Amino acid sequence: MKLVLATAALALAAGAATAQDVIRMGTEGAYPPYNFIDDSGEVAGFERELGDELCARAGLTCEWVTTDWDSIIPNLVSGNYDTIIAGMSITDEREEVIDFTQDYYPPTESAYVAASEEVDVLSGVVSAQTATIQAGHVAESGAALLEFATPEETVAAVRDGEADAVFADYDYLLPLVEASGGELMFVGERVPLGGGVGMGLRESDAALRDQFDAAITSMKEDGTLNALLVEWFGEQVGTY
Template sequence: MRKLCLASALALAAGGAVAQDVVRLGTEGGYPPYNFINDQGEVDGFEIELGNELCVRAQLTCEWVTNEWDSIIPNLASGNYDTILAGMSITPERDEVIDFTQDYIPPTPSSYIGLSADIDVTAATVAAQSTTLQASFVAESGATLLEFATQDETIAAVRSGEADAAFGDTDYLAPIVEASGGELTFIGEPVPLGGGIGMGVRESDQELKQTFDDAITAMKQDGSLNALLAKWFGEGAPSY
């Protein structure tokens, strides 16, 4: 999904947390259906249900911590939590800073949306969430990039006329387009980006990484991960 290049976190990532009684799972809490805050004020979504199940299988006591997207890797590196489950694409740039489990969502496409399907997105002003794969792609496309702290703000920029289009994960945008009643529409074909989504861990926490890898493997083998993907992303969701 999203890309964060934080060379400044390299030094921090060299250190890691020692073994502890509670494993803290870091998420954004603002990216449905991956992760969000529900009406009861609790973290919810695909990654929350997944993380809880992984902790049960690994016999770990876990708690959730929310963190803004822009600082989610530095705060993992500095020990504010022990893993990241936040729709984070596995990329070479990130892999220089932190480590990843195997993917728990296969590579998925990104899409442009706007008020008209006839927009030339290569010559338009395009909104994207900052420090993401999508923002990097737009910056290299010839379009004028407008970066925002949240994906919601990119949609608002399109509706207000500040941006001609927004670019983001298709899974995130599809329900917004559907709920808009025809106001918003997809532009062009989906764009394949990223190498799947995985759980981020500190480089020093190889035992914890292996523990979660084993649990993810078990969920792939018994079909429960595919069932969870279908529940949150629809029957046509990519699967294993």
């Protein structure tokens, strides 16, 4: 009942004009469990459930659009969609180009995964997805950075011996390590990066940002965001 009432209240606050707009939600569709394409070809994952609920609470009609990660910010700025909801960490560098809502996933840690415990992640070859905070960290760490367009390719580089380790979000790597049967393992220390994950919007869309901010706040206050985080990431996930 609390969820229904909160949704209704926010929908009324959004206003009739905005409720008629179709908001295009841009995501990568390749970064489980944040977002991925399911067997029916639809966007699925934590951010699909979150985004649909945020749109309902804000009284918005939304549709989902997928795009390659390395062009995700330029495509937002050029108007190909209206939001980025794609596991994107809030950083000062990105905020020079786009705006963010408050975080809907708390600041988290990145981690190294390798096929051997003997790997030196500070001097070896480390793969990371291009245009990520992880790639930037590797580039400054002293290791040789090997960049790939998709997260799958970064892990494949370790399996194939092309890279000594991969550096990515811990929550992305955890299920891969658990399913590898000992082939992959965490090495080195985890590294806290970024200011949490938020929704990206054009700087000119302040009103839309405020609507999503209000919806995120309501989900934090009534506990539904925490429940969604635990559902998709497990009991160990950080919550609000």
